[in-house]
Amino acid sequence: MAKVKVGVAGYGVIGQRLADGVALQEDMELVGVADVAPTLSIRALRERGMPYALYTALPEKKGDLEAAGIPVSGTLEDLVQKVDVMLDATSAGVGAKNKELYTKYGKKAIFQGGEKNDVADVFFHGYANYEKGLDAQFLKLTSCNTTGLIRAVDCIDRKAGVEKVAITIIRRVADPGDYHRGLTNALQVDKAPSHQAVDLMTIMPHVNATGILVHTPVTHGHIITIVMTPKKDISADEALKYFDDHPRIRVVSLDEGFLGNASLFRYARDLGNPRGDMYEIALWKDTVVKSEGDIMFAINIPQESVTIPESIDGIRAVMGMQKDRIEATNTTNKYLGIGKWKDLS
The missing domain is CATH 3.40.50.720 (NAD(P)-binding Rossmann-like Domain)
Structure with a gap:
């Protein structure tokens, strides 16, 4: 062929x-x-x-x-x-x-x-x-954030269904090497809902989504926290297993040394990945918790490669x-x- x-x-x-x-x-x-x-x-x-x-x-x-x-x-x-x-x-x-x-x-x-x-x-x-x-x-x-977000939401949706999600995006302000956004020492909040939540509903119209976005003066990776309401009651351990089974989600932990976005970028470089890229989103198992029927967790988005x-x-x-x-x-x-x-x- x-x-x-x-x-x-x-x-x-x-x-x-x-x-x-x-x-x-x-x-x-x-x-x-x-x-x-x-x-x-x-x-x-x-x-x-x-x-x-x-x-x-x-x-x-x-x-x-x-x-x-x-x-x-x-x-x-x-x-x-x-x-x-x-x-x-x-x-x-x-x-x-x-x-x-x-x-x-x-x-x-x-x-x-x-x-x-x-x-x-x-x-x-x-x-x-x-x-x-x-x-x-x-x-x-x-977009990069929406791509990684949908991976995580779709992963649970196909196992247990998802009724709604509420997201907070802690967004890097610029890519490494960019100067056009200037030098800054501040956080900035966008109006809700963020476009990532709206875009998720465009791809997955059966899920009710809303979100807030915060710009941060960093360059390596976004972090998204997600509160998800599955249609079927699942435990935190079940959710973690579903995430771990997904090819494009890498489950990591604080105890392993993955303390945040910078740790993941350094790890990708130590792996010898070109440009320090990772195709997978990282999901901290330490953040997967259950609150009544909701599941909460946090993911890292490698914005240049995801x-x-x-x-x-x-x-x-x-x-x-x-x-x-x-x-x-x-x-x-x-x-x-x-x-x-x-x-x-």
């Missing part, structure tokens, strides 16, 4: 991780990546020996790339014509413009969470609504590579090496 040909538009925080993730999929071929300028990510790509072909998103900027010694294989329009599906990781609003190009050539595309929902046919999550993405032309991923597996699930859905969500997500997990720690336990 021929490999599915994939291109990536935007080689930034998410785009470079999408490229690496697709390159690991043995049933996919990464044709190339597109960007507009010799950014630090593109310069690093050159110093790595150009493992991926680079296409210029703006033909008039080709000279800037070549002046920096970066070889250019063509334009974004050239790349689009060579692929089956595009992963669009460009800045918010740019993807909607790129959609015109994808439509022109009848190509499928998957947009990241920063685009507006109306850019796509389906608001997509690999575990919660994989079937809705089958053979669609355009998908939009959920959406990569679901993005690849999206390729499998739109291309009809696997019709079953478990077969699809398991295949993605296998090639990304997700769940390796479980083999050691």
